[in-house]
Ligand SMILES: Cc1cc2nc3c(=O)[nH]c(=O)nc-3n(C[C@H](O)[C@H](O)[C@H](O)COP(=O)(O)OP(=O)(O)OC[C@H]3O[C@@H](n4cnc5c(N)ncnc54)[C@H](O)[C@@H]3O)c2cc1C
């Protein structure tokens with residue numbers, strides 16, 4: 001027996017909100033692949049867990065008005081294998097497929113990856129590069145937040161404890177958009193990223209009209225490499241431009257030393273992975289080329 | 295699910311049999327299976343989702359039973375390694391592991407076999423790459439993996455053969 005934490009399995013949004021609001025220090029839980037480990041390690045001691053993984057409102061994947069809307073409790077394996085996500089938000093599908101092991105992806109959810117707010121969260125970088133927003137609900141009402149504005153630091157978001165992410169809203173990829181996700185970790189199949197990079201470039205007539213570059217595990221939160229984006233935006237891709245943008249990205253991130261790698265190693269990885277991802281999306285300037293490694 | 299003190303009563307189907315158990319909702323499913331139901335075939339290595347020794351099939355999917363809270367297992371259907379052999383006959387995946395010698399100490403084996411079963415249930419003829427991906431959440435400290443991959447490939451053939459023979463057997 002670990003500790004006296006109450007457990008409530010919510011079957012509807014109402015049940016979830018009632019259970020979270022009438023108890024201090026209560027916490028939502030979805031797959032538990034982050035939170036249950038943290039509880040076991042004594043890092044968190046919620047008074048009550050409110051399980052939301054069977055709340056029907058959180059379980060669908062739909063196309064709605066130009067966006068792919070992914071329910072927060074959808075397991076990562078379902079996000080990765082969804083034809084809707086693969087077709088309209090391929091960057092997100094690719095990143096989710098690179099999280100953990102099949103067992104972890106079968107339990108872990110996309111809402112949990114965001115709620116855990118790890119700077120290394122793989123779906124997060126891909127979602128930020130895709131311009132995703134999250135739908136957040138509580139008894140007080142509903143709001144939509146730009147995902148990249150949701151993180152305050154490791155494990156910290158702008159959400160209050162009684163606010164539930166109900167869905168992730170990802171703009172449908174355009175015909176002229178190319179994307180790539182690169183992750184480096186020690187144990188290929190299932191390890192937290194030492195660095196991950198997600199890139200989305202809009203290319204019109206061989207010119208980069210917009211660029212979004214998101215970096216994970218190199219700052220207290222996932223970040224955009226805004227300087228590198230500026231370097232490439234409005235220009236025609238060439239190997240020297242890619243080299244320059246990758247160097248700028250490595251310069252503007254602010255990694256730390258930890259068990260997975262040193263700051264300087266991470267900076268080097270940002271350079272390598274950004275360059276690799278940019279090279280993938282820029283090769284062949286005609287047609288739809290997904291840079292995704294499949 | 296009714297609450298009794300800090301314990302709750304959950305109901306789950308394990309290897310086809312329904313169990314009603316009083317559990318601490320935060321004890322891991324692996325403990326419920328091993329300590330309460332005495333199904334000790336499921337092993338626990340790390341307790342953190344990293345080694346896969348505790349893999350069971352929950353509602354048709356491979357999961358780390360050490361990461362499933364007992365409270366969340368209420369109403370679920372579980373298959374453990376004990377559920378594979380039937381009427382004293384090993385499951386083809388078990389047969390293939392024995393034939394190939396795909397184990398040494400055997401600690402990882404139940405988890406490996408459950409991951410392999412989840413794979414073959416959804417994809418009866420996987421490529422080597424697909425086998426490797428499906429087993430990527432299972433660590434083995436002894437074998438070096440080659441024979442495990444071979445065993446899954448052989449199991450896939452054995453199962454294919456059995457399935458192809460089924461109509462013949464049914465007709466006779
Ligand atoms: C072995 C192993 C390997 C892993 N590998 C990776 C990896 O490669 N990449 C990676 O990014 N992660 C990895 N993870 C971490 C984890 O699996 C993911 O972050 C997963 O997406 C978490 O989802 P969950 O549903 O299990 O979250 P939970 O543990 O249920 O919740 C995590 C946090 O989010 C909150 N939360 C959950 N749902 C909601 C919601 N709807 N609204 C608001 N808050 C919510 C919870 O309160 C909690 O604080 C790994 C974990 C393990 C155990």
Ligand code: FES
Pocket residue numbers: 337338339340341342343344345346347348349358359360361
């Ligand atoms: S014991 Fe569950 S994954 Fe190691």
Ligand code: FES
Pocket residue numbers: 396397398399400401402403433434435436437
């Ligand atoms: S046989 Fe010993 S761990 Fe795999």
